[in-house]
Amino acid sequence: MVAQTASTSRWRWLxxxxxxxxxxxxxxxxxxxxADGAIVKRDTNLRSAPAENAPALAPxxxxxxxxxxxxxxxAYVRVQVDNMTGWLHMFEVGSGAGAPAANAAASGGGGGNVxxxxxxxxxxxxxxxxxxxxxGIRGLDANDLANxxxxxxxxxxxxxxxxxxxxxxxxxxxxxxxxxxxxxxxxP
Amino acid sequence: MRHIAVFTRGALALGLAxxxxxxxxxxxxxxxxxxxxxLLRNLGSATGGSNTINLPIGGGSTRPGQAxxxxxxxxxxxxxxxxxxxREIEIGRQLASILLGSKPLHPDLRLQAYVNRLGRxxxxxxxxxxxxxxxxxxxxxxFNAFAAPGGYVFVTKGLIDGAQNEAELAGVxxxxxxxxxxxxxxxxxxxxxxxxxxxQVVASQLRNDLAGNVGAQFLSLGRDLYARGxxxxxxxxxxxKGVALAARAGLDPFGLPAVLGVLATVRPDNPQxxxxxxxxxxxxxxxxxxxxxxxxxxxxxSGRPVVTINxxxxx
Numbered sequence: 001m002v003a004q005t006a007s008t009s010r011w012r013w014l015x016x017x018x019x020x021x022x023x024x025x026x027x028x029x030x031x032x033x034x035a036d037g038a039i040v041k042r043d044t045n046l047r048s049a050p051a052e053n054a055p056a057l058a059p060x061x062x063x064x065x066x067x068x069x070x071x072x073x074x075a076y077v078r079v080q081v082d083n084m085t086g087w088l089h090m091f092e093v094g095s096g097a098g099a100p101a102a103n104a105a106a107s108g109g110g111g112g113n114v115x116x117x118x119x120x121x122x123x124x125x126x127x128x129x130x131x132x133x134x135x136g137i138r139g140l141d142a143n144d145l146a147n148x149x150x151x152x153x154x155x156x157x158x159x160x161x162x163x164x165x166x167x168x169x170x171x172x173x174x175x176x177x178x179x180x181x182x183x184x185x186x187x188p
Numbered sequence: 189m190r191h192i193a194v195f196t197r198g199a200l201a202l203g204l205a206x207x208x209x210x211x212x213x214x215x216x217x218x219x220x221x222x223x224x225x226x227l228l229r230n231l232g233s234a235t236g237g238s239n240t241i242n243l244p245i246g247g248g249s250t251r252p253g254q255a256x257x258x259x260x261x262x263x264x265x266x267x268x269x270x271x272x273x274x275r276e277i278e279i280g281r282q283l284a285s286i287l288l289g290s291k292p293l294h295p296d297l298r299l300q301a302y303v304n305r306l307g308r309x310x311x312x313x314x315x316x317x318x319x320x321x322x323x324x325x326x327x328x329x330x331f332n333a334f335a336a337p338g339g340y341v342f343v344t345k346g347l348i349d350g351a352q353n354e355a356e357l358a359g360v361x362x363x364x365x366x367x368x369x370x371x372x373x374x375x376x377x378x379x380x381x382x383x384x385x386x387x388q389v390v391a392s393q394l395r396n397d398l399a400g401n402v403g404a405q406f407l408s409l410g411r412d413l414y415a416r417g418x419x420x421x422x423x424x425x426x427x428x429k430g431v432a433l434a435a436r437a438g439l440d441p442f443g444l445p446a447v448l449g450v451l452a453t454v455r456p457d458n459p460q461x462x463x464x465x466x467x468x469x470x471x472x473x474x475x476x477x478x479x480x481x482x483x484x485x486x487x488x489x490s491g492r493p494v495v496t497i498n499x500x501x502x503x
Contacts, residue, residue, distance in 0.1 A: 038453070051491055068453060072352050075442040075490045077449065090445055091479050095452040095472050138459040139330010139346055140291050142415040142466070148289035150407065155284045155340075158293055158324045161300050165317070168308035175500075177438035179313055180489060185428045185481040 038079075040064045041094040046086035050076030057086045066093060268374050273338070276374060277320060280338030283373065283410045287326065287334055287342055294325040294345050302500050306354065307341055307361045313436040316369050323361070332464045334414060335364040337374045346460060351447070354495045358437065359444025363430035370429070372422040373413065380409050417467025427474050428481045441486040448475045 040063065045056035050073035060066075060081055066088070071078040076087045163171075172178070271279070294300065300323075307323035319339035328344040335341050341364045343357070351357040367373060417423075427444060435441040451471035454461045468474070 052487070068449075070352075072356075072446045072449070073494050074355070074440050074492070075445075075487070077446075090442065090449050093449070095449075137329045137346070139332060139344065139461070139463060140326065140328045141330075141463050144290040145286065145411045145415050148286050148411070150282070150285035150289040152281070152285045154288035154293060155281055158284070158288065158340075159320070159322050161293075161297070161304060161324075162320065162322050163301065163304045163308050165308065165312055168305055168312055171305035172309045172438070175495070177309065180436055180438055182432050182435040182441075182486070182489070185432050185485070187425075187428065188477060188480065 038066050038068055038093055038095050040066050040081065040088065041092055044088065044092050046079075046081060046084060046088060047076070048086055050074055050078075050087045052089075054087065057084060058082065060088075068093065268371055268378050271374065271378075273319075276371075277338030279374065279377070280336035280340045280368075282406070283336035283413075284322075284324075284340040284342075286407070286410050287336070287414065288324070291326040291328040291344070294327040296325070298501055299325055299348065302497070303343065303348075303357070303361075306358060306500075307365070310358060310362050310433060310437040310439075311339070311365050314365055314369055314433055319368070321365075329460065330463060331461050333360050333364050335367040335373065337368060337371065339368055341365060341368070348497060350450070351497060353440075353443070354497060354500065355434070355440035355443030355492075356447050357443070357497060358434045358439040359430060359441075359447055362434035362437070362439075363426045363444055366426040366429040366433060367418070367422065370422070370425060372418050372426070376413055376418055376422075377409055380413065381405075415463075415467070420469040420473075423468055424474065424477050427478050431478060431482060431486070435486055435489050440490050440492055441482070442490050445475060445478055445482070448478065 040060050042062045044060055046058050046060050047054040048057050049055075064081055066079045066081040069078040069080060069085070072090075073087075075089050075091070077090050077093060079086065079088050079093065081088075303325055304323045308321050311317060311319070311321040316339075321339040321341070324340070324342045325348060326342055326344045329346040329349075330344050331346045331350050333341070333343045333347055341361060343360060343364075347360060348357065351360070427448075431441050431444050434443055448471045451461070451464070452475060454465070454471075456465065
């Protein structure tokens with residue numbers, strides 16, 4: 001009798017623990033979403049792909065909290081909203097005041113090796129934790145500027161790395177970049 | 189040491205160029221028109237070890253190393269338009285030497301070549317395609333970009349790594365190119381030179397070390413400018429015109445807005461973005477204004493196949 005009670009209560013305890021843990025697993029991302037502070041600015045549709053004509057996944061109402069994911073493509077950003085993942089036009093997403101770092105841009109920072117930034121180049125999510133990407137990466141700051149020993153020789157070296165207009169045109173041709181007629185945008 | 193001497197001479201020449209501004213149009217009562225060329229020639233002959241210069245200023249008389257405060261103040265009110273292109277480029281060169289003194293050029297030559305090709309292509313679509321445009325990647329993990337007069341444009345390695353595609357890098361380059369086209373840094377320097385130098389002249393006697401004073405003053409104007417940034421109106425203008433310029437070059441116009449969208453979510457204490465955040469208006473404001481300016485005008489130019497920087501480098 002004692003053994004049976006103990007075994008039952010142990011399983012009950014484990015079940016309760018499992019429920020608690022799984023509810024944490026659900027609430028943590030939700031809490032992160034709310035803490036991000038970004039919202040959808042107007043009634044719109046969550047899209048399945050980063051394009052204007054992409055099929056809509058679901059309607060999303062204005063002021064719905066949204067979490068920006070690291071991937072971006074053209075005018076679209078990948079987001080998590082209402083427990084779905086999809087794409088929104090970047091002008092449809094408003095940053096709330098004091099939004100913590102999404103750190104998409106910080107994913108590849110540091111070091112002299114181009115390959116270290118591959119994760120962000122291919123649009124894969126950067127590390128999912130916010131804290132690790134910021135520690136230790138300190139960029140050029142006002143002190144560096146104040147203490148700089150000006151280097152004209154470095155400028156000369158840089159000038160030696162210039163390319164000609166012709167080089168640039170060849171690059172553009174190879175890259176299928178063609179000049180487009182675009183008017184200036186209106187000033188406010 | 190030799191480089192420092194060259195720099196001092198150059199900074200001195202520049203400092204004087206800034207100080208005298210439109211001397212080309214300034215007349216002295218006795219000796220008639222004086223050109224900046226005259227001043228620079230004097231400079232050249234006087235710097236063989238001496239730190240005094242003979243300026244033919246004030247009634248045609250020559251007094252080593254001294255200029256009356258009122259004449260200097262008068263010169264400083266000349267407009268930036270009187271700084272000709274060679275002098276503009278030399279000013280930029282000296283400012284560039286400060287930035288390259290802060291962080292070195294990144295050693296990846298393929299990366300430098302790519303940024304030069306992309307940047308030069310964008311500059312070809314601007315109103316000053318024939319400046320000696322020079323693009324540089326600084327070996328710095330911070331996320332930042334800079335420009336100097338005459339066509340010097342910088343991005344950090346941290347920005348390269350943070351750009352998810354070519355259009356985002358292009359948007360930043362176009363923004364910096366607009367700063368050069370619109371002479372934002374030149375105007376800011378001239379404005380600050382007027383404020384600072386006027387104060388210096390009024391507050392103290394000019395010693396024979398005018399040359400040294402002017403050179404050091406120019407240097408500190410430059411450092412200060414990069415540490416504090418331009419006026420927000422200049423930044424908004426560079427955003428608005430930069431988006432159009434990148435689009436003119438065939439890039440997706442949403443590159444710069446995408447970068448601003450990321451900046452808008454950066455934590456204020458993130459050290460990778462410290463200088464960028466200190467020297468620009470809030471990204472949310474920049475995005476709001478850009479959105480108003482863009483509307484859906486440029487949507488048709490968006491949605492091209494995405495090319496990453498790595499695609500270009502490994503092709």
